[in-house]
Amino acid sequence: MSCRGKDQNGDDVVKPYTPTTLDSDLGYFELIIKMYPQGRMSHHFREMQEGDYLAVKGPKGRFKYQPGQVRAFGMLAGGTGITPMFQVARAILENPKDKTNIHLIYANVAYEDILLKEELDELTSRYPNRMSVYYVLNQPPEGWDGGVGFISKEMIQVHCPAPAEDIKILRCGPPPMNKAMAAHLQALGYISEMQFQF
Structure with missing residues (x-):
């Protein structure tokens, strides 16, 4: 999915992340985010407080897994x-x-x-x-x-x-x-x- 935020200059930044949760994990999703000192999206996540909203778009992706698809x-x-x-x-x-x-x-x-x-x-x-x-x-x-x-x-x-x-x-x-x-x-x-x- 894509997440949108603001970098340290107040400019829009969009970055893709892969949730680590599954479709069966209802009502929430989890992201693993590596924070980089100069990262534009890292800045947005550092500034966020509990209760803030995050603009997300998705899910997206070209890989569709089906059980038993491969050995x-x-x-x-x-x-x-x-x-x-x-x-x-x-x-x-x-x-x-x-x-x-x-x-x-x-x-x-x-x-x-x-x-x-x-x-x-x-x-x-x-x-x-x-x-x-x-x-x-x-x-x-x-x-x-x-x-x-x-x-x-x-x-x-x-x-x-x-x-x-x-x-x-x-x-x-x-x-x-x-x-x-x-x-x-x-x-x-x-x-x-x-x-x-x-």
């Missing part, structure tokens, strides 16, 4: 690109009739940048045979046992389902990451029908 999803997320992945994962795992498996690779700069970590870890512990998460950090802390650097072709080969007609790779992240992931996926044999970019 497995590979998900490649960077930073705030986790929000559509989290929403899809919840929709799959909270539907007892849906047997789709989820293989998520989630990249960030530092450990403290990992959004929704508790919620993701809870999903993997509740559904250990259905969901896996591989965290990748560019600046890992001492003793880190996850991935280091950027998502590589080798990480995709190890942690995502192999190319097949009944799998799909979803990706969402900053533009340089999306470009790199498209190249990796093509090199690994994932044709365009097996991919979707949010």
